[in-house]
Amino acid sequence: MENVKKGTWVRIHSIALDVKERAANIPEDTRSVPLEQWTKGRLLEDAAVGDEVEVKTASGRIAAGKLVEVNPQYELNYGKLVPELIEIGESLRSMLWRNK
């Protein structure tokens, strides 16, 4: 089992509200799933991915949850090209500058 050292920056997950604890006046599809939460922080004790752990968050709070990611990364990108956008640019520029 992978050992994640105390002090490592990790992401944790927990259930904020169970299905039966959810607010009454929300749509059925939302009420049928739990309210989940994620935060990040430094691990307070050595642990393994999947363990229930405690972390100290960026604001100094102690938060508990299941360790789900070590050195959590951003996976943002510009997505697959949407070719229509190239076409919009081309047509606007020709409308204004090349087709007088």
Place this chain on the structure above:
Amino acid sequence: MTHYDEMMAKKNQIMHSAIGIDFDAFEEDGISFDYERMMKEAGYTIEELQDIQAEFFVGNTPIIELTNLTALARKLAPEGYGARIFIKDEATNPSGSFKARRASIAVHEARKRGYKGLIAATSGNYGAGVASLAAKAGLECIVVQETYDSRHVGQPEIVEKARACEAYGAEVLQLSVGPELFYKFLQLLEDTGYFNASLYTPFGIAGVETLGYEIAMQMRERYGKDPEAVVVTNAGGGNLTGTARGLIKAGALNTRIVAASVDLSGLHMASDNDFNRKSFTTGHTGFGVPFCTNPDRSDVPRSAARPLRYIDEYYTIRQGEVFYMTEALANLEGLERGPAGNTSLAVAFSLAQKMKEDEFILVQETEYTGAGKHLNPQLSFARENGIDIFFGDPKDEVPGKNIILPKDPSMIEAQVLDVTGLKRSYLRNQINKKGSKDFSEREMEYLREEMKVNQTELDKLLQEL
């Protein structure tokens, strides 16, 4: 009682210690409260706001004339029509949006009153604004955001905003879909004793007044007159309220205040299934309409954002039209900006064609863009989530099913949203609150102010209900 109910029952007590405003002091007869006194006593003067914002290097953003978009609008407009289009480049604020103005006042207030940190419940630019200025003030910051659906799929725009907040050293607590975000927000306020950096306090709104004020001052200095119309992207109503109040404080009394929202009708804002079928996370009708008709649905007892007091006209625009104009702004003006301001830009482009050539129409914000917030990832994400994207007539767009990019810029057409209808809904809510139509003289005065109507118009609305 569940944990949820227990926490909600403590709402007023937690809010009082987390904001420090005694809202009860402004309550009056029945449904009414003294809005202007609340804004005066809990808010700031324009000079004080300018001083605070100068300390944070917020505001004084440039106004750029969009000469090429104006030229394009004139090609499509009848002879003599096609107003000059301007944009206030709010993306040049720290954290990249006008929300830095609101955040600067909240951070100032929190620091002045000795709070150790701030908490903001927001998925958008406001969180980044608070995180950025909390960093500068040496305060802690927690941002609570609705990020993922139950499949753990997150809106690119919201995921980017979490990244930005974390870049400024804030903790970001991410939640799955649901209005119970407010429960977590209350729990955090209670646990930490931090300041509630609500968007809807008098200082949250006062922070935007400088924006309206600057518009009038900058336009007078450069062109010798106020713009005929200012277009504001409307969601919770704070941007519109603050901008309009600032224009009024500058004496720009003839400038029309035009609200603009993306048409997302048919999508439920609290639905897990619909969450990732929206390609706009704010500035849409899902917030714009309910916050007009019931402004006190916010996270404070009395919201300082009261858009119906100021709106002259309200238009909706479709997702495909906003994406088209975002691409136009980059290609024709050399400005790559995020979607929020481009909602009002698309409306302005359409309205300019109905205004005379010597008139001015001004879009009062831009926002930064980047991975996640750029239109390509937004559209690519929509496509992956089963939304059809194609060229056609924007009128056929169905939110949540497709995004129709206009085949030609002449097809971009802002749709009138019936402001009288909004006033009717607002009044219906007030009648329900009161339990009758039997309003006192002061309540009638309050209703006239709230809806920007005279007594004859109010009587007519009351008769219809």
